[in-house]
Amino acid sequence: MVNVTLSLVGANGDEIVFTDAGDYVLTTGLSGMGIPSTSVRIDDSASDGGVWRFSKRGIREMDLPVVVFGTDRVTVESNLRRLSNLLHDKSGGTVLRASYSTGEVWELTQGHYVAGAETTKGEDANVAWSRWVLSMQFANPFWIRQQAESFSVAVPGTGRSLIPDLAELRVTGSQAIGEIEIENLGDVEAYPVWSFQGPADAVSVTSQNGLSFEYAAPIATGSTITVNTAAGTVVDEDGVNQYANLAVAPKLFTLPAGNSSVTVEAVGADANTLISLYYQPRKEVVH
Template sequence: MIKLQLESTLDILNLNEVQEKGAGFQALTGMTGAGLPPVSVQWLEGAGDGSVYRGRRVLSRDIDLPLDVVGRDRAHLAALLSRLARVLAEPCTLALVDEDGSRWTTEVIRTGGGDVTYGQGTTGERDLQMVLTLRAADPYFTSAEASFQVIGGDTTTKSFLSSMVSLPVAASQAIGSITLENTGDAVAYPVWEIHGPGHAFQAVSPDKETLAWNGTIAAGEILTVDARTGSVVDQAGINRYADLAPAPRFWSIKPGLSTATAQLLGVTVDSKIICSWRPRKWMVI
C-alpha cells in the first residue's frame, strides 16, 4: 500500500498518521490527479482530410487530496493545522512511499482548497476534513534514489583502462562504456560529474547523440553537466556552458537497459566520470 507524505524544509507530515497512531493527518480515499497527466497535442491541419500528428507536450499535474485532520483535543487540532499551514505556505514535496521503502516524489504548490464548512467538514472539536488542491509543475513522479555508474578512479571503482570496451585507447585518453538501467516508464536525464584532471569530455547516447564539452579541468576540480536543466557548472558554481561544442545534445535515457559511452582526455588515476540519473514514472499506485 502506498503511503503519502507532505515534506518541506520545516516539517514532514505523515498522511497515514491517524491509521497508525489514532491522531494526526490522514489521506482519505478519493485522491485525484495521480494517474496519467494531461497533455497538449499539436496537429497540422492541411487541405486534405483529417490532420497530421506533430507532437505533444505534457502539462502540469493537478492533484486533489482529501485530508482528515484528527487531534487529541481542540488545542492539538489547532497545532496540527498550524503545521499544515506552514508546510503548504511554500513549495513542498508530495512523496509516495511504497511498502518496499521506495519513494517517488513531485514538488507541489497549493493552488486552492483547504477550506472548511463548520458542521459538514468538522465533527466535534477534534476532527476536521478538507480537500487540498495541489499543482505539480513537473508532471512526473521522480525516484528519490538515484542510479549511477562510475568510470575511473583508483579505489573502489574500476580504472579507466580496465573499464574499456573495444575502442582505441592511449595513455592520455580513455573511452568507457556505461550501462544505463532506467527502471521508470518515462525518460530520465543523466547528470555527469567529471572529476579532474582532464579535458574534452564527451558523452554519446545509445542513439549516437553527442554531448561534447571542450574545456579543461584541473586536478581536484569537478564539472557537473545536468542534462535536464542544460546547465554546466564547476565546483565553485561558475558557469562553464561556453565550453560546450556547438549545438549540444542534452540527451535523455529511455526506459529499460541501454549502453552509452563516455570519453575524457588527459586523464590520471585521479580522474573519473560519474553518471547518475533518477528514474521517473507517469503514475504511481
C-alpha cells in the same frame, strides 16, 4: 505485500504523514495519482484526418481529501494551522512524498495549494475533526525517485573495483574510450548529471542516437566538472560557471526509459580520471 505511505513536506521543512489512526487522515476521493493531463497538437492535413506534431504532459492536478482530528476544537485548530503553514509557498513549493515499505521513496515536487481548505467541521464522542479537500497543482508532473542510480567509467587497473556499475575506459594512444550500458528504471526519460574528474584534455559524451556534447577544455588532476542536463549548467568544483568551455552546439541529452548506451571519450586520461553520471528515475503513476 508492498505498502505505500503518503506525506506532505512543506518548504518550511515540516512533514505531515497521513495514517489511518493519526491526526491527519486521507479519506475516499483522492484523485490525480495517475497519468497527468496531456497537451496534444494535431494539425489539419490535405488528406483525411490530421498530422500529429507533438504531445507533452501538462500540470498535474490533485485533490487530497484530508480529515484533521484532535481531542477538542483547540487541538484541531492547532493541527489545521500546522497544515496551513506547511502549504505556504512563498519560500518554495510543497512536496508530495510516497514512501514504500521496500525503502524506495518517490516524490512529486513543485506543488502549490489552489483551493479547498474552506473547512467542514464536526465533533463526535471525545473527538473533534475538520475536513479539507486540498486542490493542488504540481508544476513537475512526474514522480521522481529520491534514490539515484549511478554509473562510472575509469582507466582499467586503477584500484576502483569497489565502485558500483564501473565500466572501463579503453586506452588508445592519448585517448580513452568507454561505453556505459544504462538501464533507466523509470517510465519516462531521465536527466543525468555528469561528473568529469581530471585529468583530461577534453571529454566528449555521445548517446546511442548520436546526440553529443564535449567539454573542450583541460581538466586538471583533482578538479571536477559537473554537467547538469536538467538545469543546463556546467560548473567546476567551486561552483564557477564553465558553460563556455562546451564545444559548439552541445546536445545535453536525456536517458530514454529502458536500456540504452552512452559512449565516453577522454583525451589525456590517466589512472586518476573518472567519468560518472547519476540520474533519478521518473514515473507517472503511484498507487
